[in-house]
Amino acid sequence: MSYLMGIDLGTSSVKTVIMDENGSIKGTAQQSYEMMIEKSGYAEQDPNFWWEAVVRTIKQVLNETGIHSKKINGIGFSGQMHGLVMIDQNLLPIRPAIIWSDQRSRKEAAEIYSIIGRETVKKIVMNSIFTGFQLPSLLWIKKNEPFVYEKINKVLLPKDYIRLKLTGECGTDFTDASATLAFDIQNRKWAFDLIKKVGLNPDFYPEVHESIDIAGQVTVKAAEETGLAPGTPVVYGGGDQSMQSIGNGIVKPGQVSLTIGTGGQTFSIIPEPICETEMRTHTFCHAVPGTWSIMGANLAAGLSLSWLNKKILSNLSYAEINELAKQVTPGSEGLLFLPYLSGERTPHMDDSARGTFLGLTLNHSKAHLIRSVMEGVVFALKDSVEMFHSLNIKMDTFIASGGGARSDIWLNIQANILNKEIYKVNQLEQACTGAAITAGVGIGKYDSIQSACETIIRINPEPVRPDPAVAGFYNEMYELYKSAYVQNKQLFHQLAMKQDF
Numbered sequence: 001m002s003y004l005m006g007i008d009l010g011t012s013s014v015k016t017v018i019m020d021e022n023g024s025i026k027g028t029a030q031q032s033y034e035m036m037i038e039k040s041g042y043a044e045q046d047p048n049f050w051w052e053a054v055v056r057t058i059k060q061v062l063n064e065t066g067i068h069s070k071k072i073n074g075i076g077f078s079g080q081m082h083g084l085v086m087i088d089q090n091l092l093p094i095r096p097a098i099i100w101s102d103q104r105s106r107k108e109a110a111e112i113y114s115i116i117g118r119e120t121v122k123k124i125v126m127n128s129i130f131t132g133f134q135l136p137s138l139l140w141i142k143k144n145e146p147f148v149y150e151k152i153n154k155v156l157l158p159k160d161y162i163r164l165k166l167t168g169e170c171g172t173d174f175t176d177a178s179a180t181l182a183f184d185i186q187n188r189k190w191a192f193d194l195i196k197k198v199g200l201n202p203d204f205y206p207e208v209h210e211s212i213d214i215a216g217q218v219t220v221k222a223a224e225e226t227g228l229a230p231g232t233p234v235v236y237g238g239g240d241q242s243m244q245s246i247g248n249g250i251v252k253p254g255q256v257s258l259t260i261g262t263g264g265q266t267f268s269i270i271p272e273p274i275c276e277t278e279m280r281t282h283t284f285c286h287a288v289p290g291t292w293s294i295m296g297a298n299l300a301a302g303l304s305l306s307w308l309n310k311k312i313l314s315n316l317s318y319a320e321i322n323e324l325a326k327q328v329t330p331g332s333e334g335l336l337f338l339p340y341l342s343g344e345r346t347p348h349m350d351d352s353a354r355g356t357f358l359g360l361t362l363n364h365s366k367a368h369l370i371r372s373v374m375e376g377v378v379f380a381l382k383d384s385v386e387m388f389h390s391l392n393i394k395m396d397t398f399i400a401s402g403g404g405a406r407s408d409i410w411l412n413i414q415a416n417i418l419n420k421e422i423y424k425v426n427q428l429e430q431a432c433t434g435a436a437i438t439a440g441v442g443i444g445k446y447d448s449i450q451s452a453c454e455t456i457i458r459i460n461p462e463p464v465r466p467d468p469a470v471a472g473f474y475n476e477m478y479e480l481y482k483s484a485y486v487q488n489k490q491l492f493h494q495l496a497m498k499q500d501f
Ligand SMILES: Nc1ncnc2c1ncn2[C@@H]1O[C@H](COP(=O)(O)OP(=O)(O)O)[C@@H](O)[C@H]1O
Pocket: 010, 011, 012, 013, 260, 261, 262, 263, 301, 302, 303, 305, 306, 318, 319, 321, 322, 402, 403, 404, 405, 406, 407, 410
C-alpha cells in the first residue's frame, strides 16, 4: 500500500493527514496558533511559527501511524488564501505575514481602483479590490514600511512558504495566484501591466503552476527536520477553498459547498469565468485544470463563534456550546446577530461593516447569544446562495464543510435557514484530502482529480432536512437580517472612523 500526505495550513491551525491510495485517512495531527492583532484591524501570522507547527504535525502523524516515511509517495498542500508572505534573497521571511483578515490596506485598495479603474479590475482581476488581499497589502508595505519593501526578493502565499521550506523551490499555483488581485483570471497569468501600473515590482511574483504539478522533492535538510524521506515528491497544491472543494467532491457544476471554517465560504465550480456585476462574489481559478470557481466569502463565520466563546464567554467546550444552542428556539427569541466582526465581503464588500447584536432583552442569556451567532453566520451564507441564484449558478446538492459542520445544531440551522437538504461527505478532513488527492494525481497514482474524487469521496446518503415551519419562520428573519445592514450601514462607517481615539 502507498500513502499520500495532505497539509492544510489554516488560519486557526495546521492539519496534516496521511491518506492511503484508496482514500482512507490513516492519521491526522493538528497544531493550533493565533492571529497576531497588534492594532484593531490588523491580522498577522509569523511564517516561522507556521513552519514549526507543520514540522510538529508531520512528526506526530508519522509517529502515531507508524507509517515509514519512505511509503509517503507524494505531498500536497492546502492553505489559507490571499495573504502576503515576503521573503528576502536568502529565502527567509522579512517580517510576519499580513493575512487575509487584515484590514489596514483600505486606502491602498481605493488607490488601486483610482489608478486602474473599476472596469479594468472587472475585466482582468474579476474580483473586488479588498483589504487583506496580497496586492493592496503589498502596496501598504511599499508606502508604510519601505525598508521591508526594499528587501523583498519574492512574495508568496502562505502555503507556498511551507513548500519552499520542504523543497527549496519558490512558486505558486493558479488557485492561490488568482486570489491575490494581481492575476489575469481569464488568461491564467500574472497581470504584469496592472502590477507595474500600481507601482509594484513584477519581479516579486513567482512562477505559477497547476496544483497537480510537481514542484520539487523534500530536501535533505527538510527531511532531517521533519522525519520525511529526502526526495519525496511535492506538488504545488492550492488555496484552501479549492482543496476543500476537491475533498468534498465538488468537481462538476451543480454541487455547492457551504463551509464554516474561520471564514465562511459558499463555493461551486464553473466552466468559464463569470463576474458578478458589482463583483460581490469571487471568481478564481480552480484546481481542476481548465475550470474556475465562484465563491461567496464571509470573513467571520467560525471566527464569530470563537470570538464569542473566547472573549465574551468563558471558553466553553464545543459540546457545551452546541448543547446551549439547542436549548433556544429558532430565532433566538428575537435576537439577531450580524457577523461582520472584521467587515464583510459577500454581499457587501464593505470593510467598515461591523458586528452587531440587535434586539437584546433582559431575557437573553449566553445560550441565546450562541444560537444567534450561529444563525447570523448562516444568514450570511444564505446571502451568497441568493447571489448564486441571481447568477444562474446550478445548485443541486449542498455539502456542509469546515469545523462548523461538526455541530449537529449548526447543520440543522443551515438546513432550515437555507430551506435545503444539507449533505456531508465521508471524508472528515476535506482540505487535507483535497491536498493529498492533488499529490496523488501529480505522482500519477490517479488519472485526474475527477476520477480520484469518484473513487474516494462519497456523499452520505442521509441529509439533514429542513422543517417547513421553521424554514418559513427563518425566511421572515432573513428579511430582517438583510435590512439590518442597509439600515445601519452609515452608522457602521461612522463607528469604523472612530476606531482610533
Ligand atoms: N464541534 C464544533 N461545534 C461547533 N463549532 C465548531 C466545532 N468544531 C469547530 N467549530 C467551528 O469551526 C471553526 C474552525 O473551523 P476549521 O475548519 O477547523 O478552521 P480553519 O480551517 O479556518 O483553521 C471554529 O472557529 C468553530 O467556530
